Amino acid sequence: MRTEIKLAGFGGQGVILMGVLLAQAAGYHENKEVAQTQSYGPEARGGACRAEVVISDEPIDYTKTLNPDIFVAMSQPAFDKYIKEININTADIFIDDTLVTEVPEGIKKLHRVSATKLAEEKVGNKMVANTVMLTALVNATKMVSLEAMKSTIAENLPAKIRAVNMKAVDMALEYCGQQGDKQ
Template structure:
């Protein structure tokens, strides 16, 4: 099993952190082979930002995504820039419906998550929209377990950021119970 994930948005939205957490959860806590790469513009905060993660049960021979199985867009410009890299028939596409509104009808597996809205209203901090989106991805794809994601958060983030990010995971899970 080889799964390719492309995550995209603006710098400052935690796109790189999403990639790191996903790779760490899969590699450290689920004993899978992982490769994680990232790219961002010189502006950093506010500029284009992308992270790619490859998760496999076998050794990874190429670390880039060739045909992403999963695409996450946290901004309309990121969606517009990378949507042509995915197969609209097969890819699972996750968008922050608060920020991505112009979506072609050809996408068969579309998940519209109000990540920024949930982060602001339920967590009191829009900076955890990335964690809400990542938890939604995990919940919908079963790529890794929620427990592995929580372990990665505790392992990777400073103590003062752990509680709000764990709350963001619970917020995403509650969203799916509605």
């Protein structure tokens, strides 16, 4: 089964890292076929960026998303730019509702995650909002196991930011447990 994920936001939010970590968790720990691509503007920090991940049980013949099953928007401009490419009747759509405040009616599977607010208030570092969102995404979709995601974070992040990211994972799982079906 092929699962297509589009992640979007602005430079500095860790959108590209989310895509890389998700692909590595699926490929290295879950033995899935994966493809990960990325794009970002010349502005780097603050400019538009996106990452795409394709996860499959079979060889991947096309590495880009054609009809994303999952869309993650970490900023309003990213949401506005890419939502027109997303089937709002079938796709799971995750938004950082701290920064994405204007969402049209009719989205069938909308997941509101206050990633930036939670990272700042509960972890003390808004730079881990991407880890909060990635944890919420993995928890809701089960596309990879939480153990695979945690292992990937532990193996790939430098020691100086590993602890705060693991704290963000634990806090996000607690938040997801409290939210239940409210998302």
